[in-house]
Amino acid sequence: MTVTKKPKKDEQDLEPEARKLGRALFSEDFVDEMVSRSREQGVPLTGKDGLIGELLKATLERGMDVELTDHLGYDKHERRPEGTTNARNGTTPKTVATEVGDVTVDQPRDRAGSFASALVPKHARQLGGLADMIISLYAGGMTIRDIRHHLVSTIGADLSHDTISNLTDAIGEEVKAWQSRPLEPFYPVIYLDALMINIRDGGHVSRRAAHVAVGVDIDGVKHVLGIWIQAAEGAKFWAGVCAQLANRGVKDVLIICCDGLSGLPEAIQAQWPHSVVQTCTVHLIRASMRFVAYGDYKAFTKALKPIYTAADEAAAKAALDELAASPLGAKYPAAVATWTSAWERFTPFLDFGPAVRRVIYTTNAIESLNYQLRKIIKNRGQFPSDDAAIKLLWLAIRNIEDKRDRERAKQAGRGAKRQSVPRLVEGAVVTNWKQAINELFLSYPDRVEPYLN
Incomplete structure (x- = not known):
């Protein structure tokens, strides 16, 4: 059994909450077995048909089931409460691009058509993490064509030119707001x-x-x-x-x-x-x-x-x-x-x-x-x-x-x-700013003093 050195208290305080939760839920034995069996059976961990993609698929589908239960007000195997007309209505396959490749999930439906998942929103073709990755690649100077090729070759996510373009174009409104924001x-x-x-x-x-x-x-x-x-x-x-x-x-x-x-x-x-x-x-x-x-x-x-x-x-x-x-x-x-x-x-x-x-x-x-x-x-x-x-x-x-x-x-x-x-x-x-602002105050007391408080 692998022994892992526990992080120091200060290091634990700086850890993201997701990492703390992951360490609590996924034991080392579980991770070791997953990696070992994937190697033995020749199943890749990431990319197309990867094991992590299947794990993500199962997690998303279970999460959407929980969301639908909250939406309907009763569990999947419970009797429908009296006076309730809405009910589960099967699933619809939906493929979304993620940071580990394309994942096809069975998205649950309800008869009234009023259910909307927060995990996999309607009309979404990629999940949030991938969108952040695309924006980061774009900020690094990559063109839309370069980003598309990079995603296909690294994680197996094949997004259209228009999809990537729309994601980067959405930043435009944020930039306009920043360019016109109030200043000091x-x-x-x-x-x-x-x-x-x-x-x-x-x-x-x-x-x-x-x-x-x-x-x-x-x-x-x-x-x-x-x-x-x-x-x-x-x-x-x-x-x-x-x-x-x-x-x-x-x-x-x-x-x-x-x-x-x-x-x-x-x-x-x-x-x-x-x-x-x-x-x-x-x-x-x-x-x-x-x-x-x-x-x-x-x-x-x-x-x-x-x-x-x-x-x-x-x-x-x-x-x-x-x-x-x-x-x-x-x-x-x-x-x-x-x-x-x-x-x-x-x-x-x-x-x-x-x-x-x-x-x-x-x-x-x-x-x-x-x-x-x-x-x-x-x-x-x-x-x-x-x-x-x-x-x-x-x-x-x-x-x-x-x-x-x-x-x-x-x-x-x-x-x-x-x-x-x-x-x-x-x-x-700015380095040595305290000394500089004191000198500026002596040179321009009437102009600096109103803004000191």
């Missing part, structure tokens, strides 16, 4: 970054920018506010984005950190006149280094450091002038010009203390997310429409953030159950 009235910092996607437009493919906005609330928690695909040019597009955020409840933003997006500063000034638009310093460094030969990388980056670590704008300007007058500056004038042309949007960074500078120095808070999204986009190649792209990006972001939340929960020693509002796409707290 105040975000001290908003990060904006873009990733390029391919959209099929008639007979050709166009390259478009999908912009993702991450807002940091008063408690330092990061939230993905929305996804916008740029179809119009410059200020017109950004005016629409800012208006949508304002209509969803955003009244004030202290700092918007981005990468020199054309038309964005004008749109922000029109919507939130007192907001600061800050160019991402890391993006600025990268942009200037494009003009520098590899052999001069170390020397040039060393020469740049006094600019973005300067105590104030005057010191930063002196460091830039010194670089421009140096042999390196003369050798790479285009690299110096990158800083000169972006100076107006870079200098707000220099007015803040060390803690705020660490927060707005880079858009890495959103770039790490976009890095994972780019891998998924690469798998897909192209999208049939803007809505399809937004749907996939939302699913991917939700899955990424849920995975990160589970990892944080594990590290913190708490249960992996999500503490935030489900599917709101809520991230971690």
Whole structure:
């Protein structure tokens, strides 16, 4: 007899209830015998004609019998109560796709036709677990054709293209609700970054920018506010984005950190006149280094450091002038010009203390997310429409953030159950946020104080 080490008490507390119940109901001897006899008789455990499929079939049929008993008010072998006209009326075979393959069950009927099973609903062609699997595969970047082939080859479930398409399309309403949900009235910092996607437009493919906005609330928690695909040019597009955020409840933003997006500063000034638009310093460094030969990388980056670590704008300007007058500056004038042309949007960074500078120095808070999204986009190649792209990006972001939340929960020693509002796409707290919000309070006391309580 196999001896299994019992989980520790803390591990038991983190176990899903289904696993606890399964361990209580299915003894090791029962499982061992099931596996052993399936091997001896050449019966597969999963997939088409698998033993687990038969076990699921028996469980579903027994469960539906119990549901029908509750619906009628008397058991299968009991005398029908006086005054009751409804009764059992045989069964109807029904095939449903599940996570272990297609399963054909005998679904019970009643004479009145009023019985509806919750386990196997009317008109359902797949059970909930499989639907979640399909959505997960879609969020990973697989096409409908890829998902269909994967389900057939792994679990033997052959779903039509339309069935899978309808399941993924159903997410569209959830995405629309998320894109229009109310937001906090105040975000001290908003990060904006873009990733390029391919959209099929008639007979050709166009390259478009999908912009993702991450807002940091008063408690330092990061939230993905929305996804916008740029179809119009410059200020017109950004005016629409800012208006949508304002209509969803955003009244004030202290700092918007981005990468020199054309038309964005004008749109922000029109919507939130007192907001600061800050160019991402890391993006600025990268942009200037494009003009520098590899052999001069170390020397040039060393020469740049006094600019973005300067105590104030005057010191930063002196460091830039010194670089421009140096042999390196003369050798790479285009690299110096990158800083000169972006100076107006870079200098707000220099007015803040060390803690705020660490927060707005880079858009890495959103770039790490976009890095994972780019891998998924690469798998897909192209999208049939803007809505399809937004749907996939939302699913991917939700899955990424849920995975990160589970990892944080594990590290913190708490249960992996999500503490935030489900599917709101809520991230971690910004590092050293307490110091940063104190510095921001000193700089903008009248704007921060109303939202502290």
